[in-house]
Amino acid sequence: MASLPQQAELFEDEAADRSLDRDCTTLSRHVLQQCQNFSAEAQDLSALMNRIALAGKLVARRLSRAGLMEGVLGFTGEVNVQGESVKKMDVYANDVFISVFKQSGLVCRLASEEMEKPYYIPENCPIGRYTLLYDPIDGSSNTDTNLSLGSIFAIRKQEGDDLDGQAKDLLVAGRNQIAAGYILYGPSTMLVYTIGKGVHSFTLDPSLGEFILTEENMKIPSHGAVYSVNEGNFWQWDESIREYVRYVHRTEGYSARYSGAMVSDIHRVLVQGGVFLYPGTIEKPDGKLRLLYETAPLAYIIEQAGGRATNGHKNILDLVPSKLHQRTPLIIGSPQDVAKVESFIQNGH
Numbered sequence: 001m002a003s004l005p006q007q008a009e010l011f012e013d014e015a016a017d018r019s020l021d022r023d024c025t026t027l028s029r030h031v032l033q034q035c036q037n038f039s040a041e042a043q044d045l046s047a048l049m050n051r052i053a054l055a056g057k058l059v060a061r062r063l064s065r066a067g068l069m070e071g072v073l074g075f076t077g078e079v080n081v082q083g084e085s086v087k088k089m090d091v092y093a094n095d096v097f098i099s100v101f102k103q104s105g106l107v108c109r110l111a112s113e114e115m116e117k118p119y120y121i122p123e124n125c126p127i128g129r130y131t132l133l134y135d136p137i138d139g140s141s142n143t144d145t146n147l148s149l150g151s152i153f154a155i156r157k158q159e160g161d162d163l164d165g166q167a168k169d170l171l172v173a174g175r176n177q178i179a180a181g182y183i184l185y186g187p188s189t190m191l192v193y194t195i196g197k198g199v200h201s202f203t204l205d206p207s208l209g210e211f212i213l214t215e216e217n218m219k220i221p222s223h224g225a226v227y228s229v230n231e232g233n234f235w236q237w238d239e240s241i242r243e244y245v246r247y248v249h250r251t252e253g254y255s256a257r258y259s260g261a262m263v264s265d266i267h268r269v270l271v272q273g274g275v276f277l278y279p280g281t282i283e284k285p286d287g288k289l290r291l292l293y294e295t296a297p298l299a300y301i302i303e304q305a306g307g308r309a310t311n312g313h314k315n316i317l318d319l320v321p322s323k324l325h326q327r328t329p330l331i332i333g334s335p336q337d338v339a340k341v342e343s344f345i346q347n348g349h
């Protein structure tokens with residue numbers, strides 16, 4: 001039998017092996033492990049995720065130096081298809097995602113919050129079987145104050161040839177996503193993804209320039225204290241949402257958190273439980289958030305982690321959009337907390 005000092009040495013060796021294994025669990029390797037084979041589709045998914053990771057690294061690098069460089073912060077003076085003022089970082093991040101997929105042979109078409117119509121990369125199209133849907137910068141209003149931001153992405157198989165460029169083949173339910181996730185630009189940069197086999201998070205190790213596995217098979221708590229909503233819109237909400245918020249105000253155990261970037265708010269809810277809401281308002285009855293590249297990818301993540309996402313009446317992943325930039329109200333998070341909000345909506349008070 002090994003002596004105590006020998007046992008301690010063995011434990012140290014095992015711990016060192018585990019830590020080395022972990023350091024080697026990069027994102028692209030993890031995707032291949034998840035697929036459990038080396039088929040063409042598995043290779044594609046791994047390569048797609050690798051390119052998305054590169055986009056995340058480029059955006060993170062620019063954000064980390066934003067205050068030191070000219071021409072990074074502030075508005076461009078343009079207004080996008082959504083009627084929102086465009087920030088210089090929105091344009092940069094939008095272009096980054098296009099650039100990383102050039103010459104990839106993977107993605108024929110990209111559709112984003114910042115572009116009225118899908119963008120084609122013709123050299124990829126003969127073989128590129130995928131469309132990337134993305135929000136390059138989520139939480140744009142945080143850009144100029146050095147606060148958390150995100151990017152959201154979803155990958156769909158390209159169905160049909162979209163001859164008229166209207167992207168009608170994309171107007172299908174979120175269940176058709178084959179992968180989805182987000183990048184969170186916080187104190188560290190994280191990437192969270194699913195390919196329908198659980199939710200996994202990675203942290204960018206700047207010294208390696210790689211996203212390294214942080215947590216596998218994340219599970220959202222069934223209930224949490226946090227409710228996350230912009231209460232400045234209270235006067236504009238339906239009475240049922242106001243009643244829910246009044247209920248929270250008079251009940252012990254709730255805590256408000258709202259950062260202005262839903263990737264960050266929903267990441268907190270994923271880790272600690274609770275609910276995030278962006279309901280419809282008088283000005284915007286369908287709310288602010290877009291289905292195809294904001295709410296459906298996040299719904300896929302949260303559902304895979306054991307949570308729920310609804311517009312108050314229907315599961316977000318079952319909603320079929322009628323146009324590319326369609327908006328939808330969103331209630332997302334822990335199953336018990338989403339059910340509580342729904343009970344107010346369904347009782348109509």
Ligand code: AHM
Pocket residue numbers: 084113135137138139140141230260261262263288
């Ligand atoms: P954006 O992608 O243009 O930044 O819009 C989405 C963001 C969400 O991240 C956030 O929860 C919400 O808009 C904040 O909007 P508001 O300022 O109306 O609360």
Ligand code: MG
Pocket residue numbers: 113135137138139294
């Ligand atoms: Mg957005």
